[in-house]
Amino acid sequence: MKNSINILMVISVLLSFIASNAQTKNFKSASVKIYGNCAMCGKAIEKAGNLSNEANVDWNKDTKMAIISFDSLATSKEEIVKRIALAGYDNDIFFAPDDTYANLPECCQYERAKKDAHNRQMHKMIMTGDHMQHGAIAQENQNKNTLAAVLEHYFSVKDALVNTDGSLASNKAEILLNSVSGVEMDKLPMEVHMAWMKVLQDLKQDIGNIMATKNADKQRVYFKSLSKNMFEVIKVSKSETPVYYQFCPMADGGKGGSWLSLEEVIKNPYYGSQMLSCGKIVETIK
Known part of the structure; x- marks a missing residue:
């Protein structure tokens, strides 16, 4: 018996070592120059770049150099520094958007490297996906279609609840989750990318909760949060056809609940046939 316990302990230690060693092999480090002035800049830079279990950024305000450690299977150096640029900080790979830089606190407005007209145009292409090459345009259209697919599958869940x-x-939630997981957010236009990052984990959690039960009343609780976050993305990414943001004041015990629809006609997903027409259009996205 004692020998068996000892063997199990040895196996457990070996498995832990193997798992730890595999994870270590996936992690890479890189140095990137990121422009900023002060400790406040450092906090903003590190917050923008850090991602739990995927990326860690350590920025030095004196040298302007950042040591980036990341899981190469989950993300990339380019993806990390793009997030930092989108937060307002120029680096060796991406320039920050001019309007974002202008909104930084005065103490954080570092001296920017000079950019000629060509470089500014190239920066615009990199950060927004506004590429001139036909292949790049096709890729951008594909990304838009990816979000259109997400929206389409969202409507399928909504119709089921109606x-x-x-x-x-x-x-339908399972199909929606696959669609959400398939979005390559690093290839999305800048504003859409930022909106998508903010809501992605909540989207997955709400969709997973809808998948986990077949009780429509329980699903409607998660659908309310799902709809709010979908709205945050769609109002930035827009849609080829009008999308109506509708609201029912009676949903969720009188707290109210919103949803997205392709139809102007109200079909309430929170009450179905009980109060099918309860609600109104509060915003049209097009």
């Missing part, structure tokens, strides 16, 4: 079909809503 019909109070919890089983169908669970199935």
Whole structure:
């Protein structure tokens, strides 16, 4: 018995070592120059670049150099420094958007490297996805179509709840989750990229919760949060066809609940046939 316990302990230690060693091999380090002035800049730079279990940024205000450690299977140096640029800080790879830089606190407005007209145009292309080459334009259209697919599958979940079909809503949520997971957010235009990053984890959590039950009433609780976050993305990314943001004041015990729809006609996903037409359009996105 004692020998068996000892063997199990040895196996456990070996497995832990193997897992730790594999994770260590995935992690890489890189040095990048990032422009900033003060400790406040450092906090903003590190906050923008850090991502739990994926990336860590350590910036030195004297040298302007950042040591970036990251899981190469989960992210890349380019993705990390792009987030930092989008927060307002120029670096060796990306320039920050001019308006974002202008909104930094005065003490954080570092001296920017001179950029000629060509470089500014190239910066615009890099940060917004506004590429001139046909292949790049095709890629941008593909990314837009990816978000269109996400929206389409969201509508499938919504329609299932309109019909109070919890089983169908669970199935459609699984398809929606696959669509959300398939979005390559580093290839999205700047504003959409930022909006998507902010809501991605909440989207996945709410969709997963809808998948996990076939009770329509429970699904509607998560659908309320899901709809709010979908709205935050769609109002930035826009849509080829009008999308209506609708609201029912009676949902969630009188707290109210919103949803997105392709139709102007109200079809309430929170009550279904009980109060199908309860609600109104509060915003049209186009």
